[in-house]
Amino acid sequence: MQISVTTRDAITPEMRRLFAASNDKVGIHTAIAMDLQSLAKRAFTDSALRPSAWPNKSDGSAATLRKSGTLAKSIRVLASANAATIVSDRAYAAIHQLGGKTKAHVIRPRNGQALKTPYGVFKKVNHPGSKIPARPYMPFHRDGRPTALALQRIARIVSKKLGIQP
Numbered sequence: 001m002q003i004s005v006t007t008r009d010a011i012t013p014e015m016r017r018l019f020a021a022s023n024d025k026v027g028i029h030t031a032i033a034m035d036l037q038s039l040a041k042r043a044f045t046d047s048a049l050r051p052s053a054w055p056n057k058s059d060g061s062a063a064t065l066r067k068s069g070t071l072a073k074s075i076r077v078l079a080s081a082n083a084a085t086i087v088s089d090r091a092y093a094a095i096h097q098l099g100g101k102t103k104a105h106v107i108r109p110r111n112g113q114a115l116k117t118p119y120g121v122f123k124k125v126n127h128p129g130s131k132i133p134a135r136p137y138m139p140f141h142r143d144g145r146p147t148a149l150a151l152q153r154i155a156r157i158v159s160k161k162l163g164i165q166p
Contacts, residue, residue, distance in 0.1 A: 015155070018162045025081040028161045033077040033084035035153050036139055036146075040086060043137040044072045051147050054135040065096060065135055072137075086138065098142060099134030 022028065043049040044066055054063040065071060071090050078085040095102070107115065107125040114121045134142065139150035146154065159165070 015158050029079040029084040031157050032154050033079045033086055037075050037077050037086045039139045040075050040137055041072050051136045051141050055133045063135055095132050097136050097138055099132055101131050102129045104129045
């Protein structure tokens, strides 16, 4: 999954003019991406940083999205003179951020010759797919817009880097 935010999303026309003249566009975008990465990683444990509330798990307990911490650790920063980007290389990153339905698939035993289920023992099980609710952790809404907090932080970073008093 990859979501990009350009500086024009969060800065004033004056900041945009100064940014265009800046010799450190990569540095500014790196600072923005690192800050957004920090927000995303902290959203796993701080619900106030999430774009929207996470629905509870099917058993009614609070959703955590933290089995091993791999998803949070996978969030990386990419920056260029044109964009600040945070990405995850985990195949399941997008479905957790946006929600969706997994494909139907066949489950086969790994070690033994059969699968034991509450309904009996089978050589294979046809799984119909799972509906995964959105549990967004990156500081972006479903339509890709940055959250208000992300926009504030981007503007603060750009102001600081360009020497502008907010």
